Amino acid sequence: MSKPIVAIVGRPNVGKSTLFNALAGEKISIVKDTPGVTRDRIYAEVTWLDKTFTMIDTGGIEPESNDVILSQMREQAQIAIDTADVIIFMTDVRQGLVDADSKVADMLRRSKKPVVLVVNKVDSFQKFMMDTYEFYNLGIGEPVPISAASMLGLGDMLEKVVEHFDDDAQNDEEDEIPKIAVVGKPNVGKSSLINKILGEDRVIVSNIAGTTRDAIDTKVTYQGKEYTFIDTAGLRRKNKIKEELERYSIIRTVTAVERADVVVMMIDATEGVTEQDAKIAGIAHDRGKGVVIAVNKWDAIEKNDKTIYKFTNKVRETLSYMPYAEIMFISAHTGQRIPNLFETIDMVLENQTLRIQTGVLNEIITEATALQQPPSDKGKRLKIFYTTQVSVKPPTFVIFVNDKELMHFSYVRYLENKIREAFGFKGTSLKFIIRERKEGE
Ligand SMILES: Nc1nc2c(ncn2[C@@H]2O[C@H](COP(=O)(O)OP(=O)(O)OP(=O)(O)O)[C@@H](O)[C@H]2O)c(=O)[nH]1
Numbered sequence: 001m002s003k004p005i006v007a008i009v010g011r012p013n014v015g016k017s018t019l020f021n022a023l024a025g026e027k028i029s030i031v032k033d034t035p036g037v038t039r040d041r042i043y044a045e046v047t048w049l050d051k052t053f054t055m056i057d058t059g060g061i062e063p064e065s066n067d068v069i070l071s072q073m074r075e076q077a078q079i080a081i082d083t084a085d086v087i088i089f090m091t092d093v094r095q096g097l098v099d100a101d102s103k104v105a106d107m108l109r110r111s112k113k114p115v116v117l118v119v120n121k122v123d124s125f126q127k128f129m130m131d132t133y134e135f136y137n138l139g140i141g142e143p144v145p146i147s148a149a150s151m152l153g154l155g156d157m158l159e160k161v162v163e164h165f166d167d168d169a170q171n172d173e174e175d176e177i178p179k180i181a182v183v184g185k186p187n188v189g190k191s192s193l194i195n196k197i198l199g200e201d202r203v204i205v206s207n208i209a210g211t212t213r214d215a216i217d218t219k220v221t222y223q224g225k226e227y228t229f230i231d232t233a234g235l236r237r238k239n240k241i242k243e244e245l246e247r248y249s250i251i252r253t254v255t256a257v258e259r260a261d262v263v264v265m266m267i268d269a270t271e272g273v274t275e276q277d278a279k280i281a282g283i284a285h286d287r288g289k290g291v292v293i294a295v296n297k298w299d300a301i302e303k304n305d306k307t308i309y310k311f312t313n314k315v316r317e318t319l320s321y322m323p324y325a326e327i328m329f330i331s332a333h334t335g336q337r338i339p340n341l342f343e344t345i346d347m348v349l350e351n352q353t354l355r356i357q358t359g360v361l362n363e364i365i366t367e368a369t370a371l372q373q374p375p376s377d378k379g380k381r382l383k384i385f386y387t388t389q390v391s392v393k394p395p396t397f398v399i400f401v402n403d404k405e406l407m408h409f410s411y412v413r414y415l416e417n418k419i420r421e422a423f424g425f426k427g428t429s430l431k432f433i434i435r436e437r438k439e440g441e
């Protein structure tokens with residue numbers, strides 16, 4: 001089930017970052033645009049009551065002149081329209097209604113996307129409430145007064161936001177078809193791969209009729225099985241500054257990955273594996289998606305008997321947080337190993353939804369704890385009472401213990417390895433939740 005995407009759009013200085021930080025709390029994802037240079041937040045996971053969604057901030061660069069502001073805002077709004085389920089359009093009561101707001105509001109209205117209009121910096125409802133009424137003129141609904149800085153009105157705002165989440169959409173038939181996101185830095189060969197797949201004889205193609213975000217989805221039938229490919233290619237827009245381009249490509253990646261079951265992470269063999277690749281792959285890992293690493297352009301490099309080995313090591317080192325991911329060496333040009341790619345995708349799909357019976361699982365854990373004693377501290381030893389798998393996508397386990405503090409990260413990793421030895425789970429991350437329980441409970 002993919003989480004809804006909520007995008008914030010608004011002029012510079014209206015308080016987007018402040019709202020972002022207020023809602024995301026500590027779970028904020030800091031994304032380094034240029035390693036070591038700019039640190040910037042682009043997306044974060046937000047939970048409110050029983051709803052969880054991914055929030056993205058489409059803004060970022062501070063433009064100097066009004067013309068630039070407007071064109072920037074149009075860009076932002078377009079990104080939001082392309083990717084979000086709900087758009088928060090933020091205005092500022094202190095600055096009042098400005099021309100750029102109206103223009104962007106027109107754009108949002110035409111898109112027919114759900115929009116929640118918020119008026120920020122209403123630090124005192126008494127003092128500023130009258131000033132919020134002029135925002136009705138934007139014609140995109142009732143303005144919701146908030147103060148991001150003092151965290152006022154956020155509950156009312158979120159209520160409006162989650163009202164628009166389409167619960168049914170998450171259960172419709174289309175969702176039964178596995179979704180595969182193809183991600184990777186610009187020029188790695190994403191379009192080429194999808195085109196090659198579409199060009200194969202055994203593949204029947206139909207572009208899914210453009211409902212909202214699904215416009216870029218492509219349905220593929222490969223050996224009798226259906227898949228929906230989500231494309232993130234084609235981000236290169238003209239006249240884009242590098243940082244801006246990267247921001248957009250990250251937003252597109254986040255939203256594609258969010259909806260995917262399996263992510264094909266492409267790496268360019270001719271360039272080697274880079275920090276940028278690590279950042280992109282990290283988006284899939286953080287979300288617990290199935291991952292296949294596809295090293296592309298394998299036709300284009302000189303090889304000897306050690307090349308694969310060396311490349312594999314380099315990938316493992318750079319993407320050290322996902323040792324579970326399969327690495328494949330492919331060529332989108334020649335079609336080399338594309339059949340294997342589908343086989344691997346199928347395997348990962350299966351592993352993402354694999355359920356282990358509690359009895360068998362506990363046998364493995366008991367055996368593991370006998371082989372290597374659980375950690376202890378100040379004479380008290382960790383006891384594992386019981387382990388059970390509570391969900392899939394990714395497979396998630398709850399381990400009941402006597403004392404959470406005694407459970408070390410390294411011991412969880414040890415147990416994870418034992419579970420993987422027994423059941424495989426190739427291509428998917430595993431999630432562990434440690435719960436405390438009194439003895440004999
Ligand atoms: N009085 C008041 N000031 C606020 C509120 N929210 C944000 N601000 C201030 O408004 C200024 C801009 O806030 P930011 O959150 O950086 O604005 P932004 O929209 O993210 O700006 P850009 O990053 O330039 O797009 C800061 O000085 C904030 O402290 C609020 O609710 N009340």
Ligand SMILES: Nc1nc2c(ncn2[C@@H]2O[C@H](COP(=O)(O)OP(=O)(O)OP(=O)(O)O)[C@@H](O)[C@H]2O)c(=O)[nH]1
Pocket residue numbers: 184185186187188189190191192193232233234235236296297298299300330331332333334
């Ligand atoms: N030799 C070789 N070149 C490839 C292969 N796959 C793609 N290329 C080339 O790499 C370049 C970029 O390929 P695209 O498919 O446009 O890359 P993309 O990832 O979709 O790029 P963006 O749209 O910028 O995100 C093109 O010149 C392709 O011909 C491959 O398997 N081998």
